[in-house]
Amino acid sequence: MASDFYQLLEIERDADAATIKRAYRRKARELHPDVSEEPDAEERFRRVTEAYEVLSDDGRRATYDRYGEDGLRNGGWEPQFANFGSIADIFGAFFGDDRFGGAGGGAAVAGGRGEDVQVAVDLEFREAVLGADRTLDFTTAGTCDTCDGSGAATPDALRTCETCAGQGAVRQVSRSIFGQVVQERACPRCGGRGQTISDPCGSCGGSGEQPEQRSVEVGIPAGIQDGQRIRLTGRGGVGHLGGPSGNLYVDVRVRDDERFVREGDDLITVLDLTIAEAALGVLASVPTVDGEPRELEVPAGTQPGTRMTLRGLGAGRLRGGQARPDGQVDRGDLVVYCNVRVPRDLSPEQRDALARFQSLEDDRIYRDREGIFDRLRRMVKP
């Protein structure tokens, strides 16, 4: 990755403060480890944060422009973000929102996001290829029936909070690597809801929540792969006292199939031919994941490793994922590799027949005009 701070943030050397801030915000959101799937996202995130820390400060920026990063470090500068507990804390400090974590597993602050729920689903190979519907049953936080989520025993038991005057938030000014930061924090007294409860609901103890059995229908898209995760935004636990609901994450596991392997959107199968079939040609029957086998014309003289393609009989194309106007899903291909089996346990009669064939064969019948590279290419990679 680039090591120049301007390049890291993808900005011009004369970029103004607002541009730098925007660039950092964009990069940070893109690289946040909760969001990015790239393995080095955290390291890159740290680097762009360093870049931002330097370029957003006029003094440090001037030093950097003249003497570079070494000059800064020789001058005693060190990245400050290490003082923050976690990357989520940096986001909290800078962006003032909890979209990048914090809410999950933390204390139930009013207005906080509900818990994320993870459910694993096992699919047959065919279901992953063609798509499937599943009903997922799980337990998570739901709205308390007794108080309808207010947390109070009676509507009169809700009072305006005196600490925050009903605002739900208190302001706190602190110094950080980003300069002076005014942070809005949830009011410690009312937990951010702006109201206090003099008489909490007896069923939920004031949380407004109760465990809930959920049953969620999930349409699993054709073409999903083992290890992929589906996010259903807002289908997790109910938000804390008015906050947004958490997400439901579905972790997909796919069973193997004895007949096919996946290669991206394509399925690969192997068609076994006898020596006679390969030499004389045959109308072969090829299994498909759809159920009905397909007939495939294998021409006379087919060589081992020959590859034939049945269009549109592969896995759903997840990326192009839009359904076509006719409602069908675009699919990859079924690739058929021909294998020629050589018999091992011949009867005396069969051995005689082959020996007779051997006495009749000569080099010309093989028409072997391919060189070693052509043959290897055909067998190893089409």
Ligand SMILES: [Zn+2]
């Ligand atoms: Zn309640």
Ligand SMILES: [Zn+2]
């Ligand atoms: Zn308050």
